[in-house]
Amino acid sequence: MLFNSLEFAIFLPIVFILYFYFTSHNLRLQNFLIIVASYVFYGWWDYRFLSLIIFSTIIDYSIGILLSKELYVTKRKILLWASISINLGFLGIFKYYNFFIDSLYNLAPGLQSTLGFNTLEVILPVGISFYTFQTLSYTIDVYRGNLKPTKDLISFAAFVGFFPQLVAGPIERASNLLPQFYKPRKFTYAKAANGLRQILWGFFKKIVIADNCAHFANLFFSNNEDYGGSTLLLGAIFFTFQIYGDFSGYSDIAIGTSRLFGFNLMKNFAFPYFSRDIAEFWRRWHISLSTWFRDYLYIPLGGSKGGIHMKIRNTFIIFIVSGFWHGANWTFIVWGALNAIYFLPLLLTKRNRKNTDLVAEGKTLPNLKEIMAMGGTFILTVFAWIFFRAKSIEHAIDYFSGIFAPSIFNIPQFDGKTEALTLGIIIILFMIIEWFGRSREFAIEYIGDNLKRPLRFTFYFLIIMSILFLGNFSDNQFIYFQF
Structure with missing residues (x-):
């Protein structure tokens, strides 16, 4: 469902009335209404892809619970990588599989008859890049000990599927949004x-x-x-x-x-x-994505610490991956690399925080x-x-x-x-x-x-x-x- 559509103009006031006038007395019922509304909102486009959201919700909720009970470092890492592999696996199949196959065959046409892999006739699920990163941040934060896992499946499902930001962000952190589903919410005019x-x-x-x-x-x-x-x-x-x-x-x-x-x-x-400058631009543009890559990729790679080679490497990685996140096309990769080139002189001269x-x-x-x-x-x-x-x-x-x-x-x-x-x-x-x-x-x-x-x-x-x-x-x- 599009925000700029007649369907949304009808959908929003109906959900609003139900939310505040019929479910406000019961927090669990209110959160359940958000789940139903969110699934209707998303399923209006193609209900079949609701299964991906539901599956991702159940997987990351379960892994969060298991992480809270597991003390062994090796097993905790296995659980974390299970979440990362499953979530990025879906993203890779739907968004990047055809890109890699086409790029490989363009580079070496003879491999097509040898390997026999064909491109897939699949539709890219709307918002998959957004809710995938949102659920990933939850399991990573639980693994790091920065967030206690929730045992409230209704609240967690409402957090993952929250319809206003489900398909195009902001990419919310569980530490900010999830606790808001635990608290009663009353209508406030201001x-x-x-x-x-x-x-x-x-x-x-x-x-x-x-x-x-x-x-x-x-x-x-x-x-x-x-x-x-x-x-x-x-x-x-x-x-x-x-x-x-x-x-x-x-x-x-x-x-x-x-x-x-x-x-x-x-x-x-x-x-x-x-x-x-470009550094300031990236602090102000798509902040939820920029900070996500900073916290979950750039800093773990070493950030701007280390020698000049590490700084250059990490800068190109973060911008190229950001570009690739936007789309399975070489144009996005070049766009990311170009922004890295813009950014590097500021970083190397320590003017990126000016x-x-x-x-x-x-x-x-x-x-x-x-x-x-x-x-x-x-x-x-x-x-x-x-x-x-x-x-x-x-x-x-x-x-x-x-x-x-x-x-x-x-x-x-x-x-x-x-x-x-x-x-x-x-x-x-x-x-x-x-x-x-x-x-x-x-x-x-x-x-x-x-x-x-x-x-x-x-x-x-x-x-x-x-x-x-x-x-x-x-x-x-x-x-x-x-x-």
């Missing part, structure tokens, strides 16, 4: 109102920003040979805002919806396009140095996103070649320039709002605190009208559903 504001802003990002940008990004990337350099550069910029509006919009809707039901999810985006504060904190506008730093980081990010969006390495190279042609100095020429100009103005206004709300959990949170009711509701009305009259309501799935 919390619900704040959740609705974040949902509204998420829909604006998705329907007005991302889906309108998608129209031009898809046009230019699909027909890049027909356009000049300046137009292709504009297409890359449109995709840059498309993916931000799409993914951060989903996170806003997920976090806001969770808040409606009394839950607090982690912040997943912290205004990444105001970053002053910009940990809020940009222009306490000031209305940034200074010239900050503007240049943000502009440079944004340009590097735009170029990296070309690999992310391209269908293949060859496509990405062709796109770059098209950009860096003499026509880059020409005025962009394409059908729909008026619509693109209007969209550009909307993006500028959007970024202004984001700038003034950059110190908050989400951009328009400060509206609810700083404006009087008439102005506040006027602002919300304008946002709703912009969604209705400027939004793109074609069937646009969220980009990260494919990951």
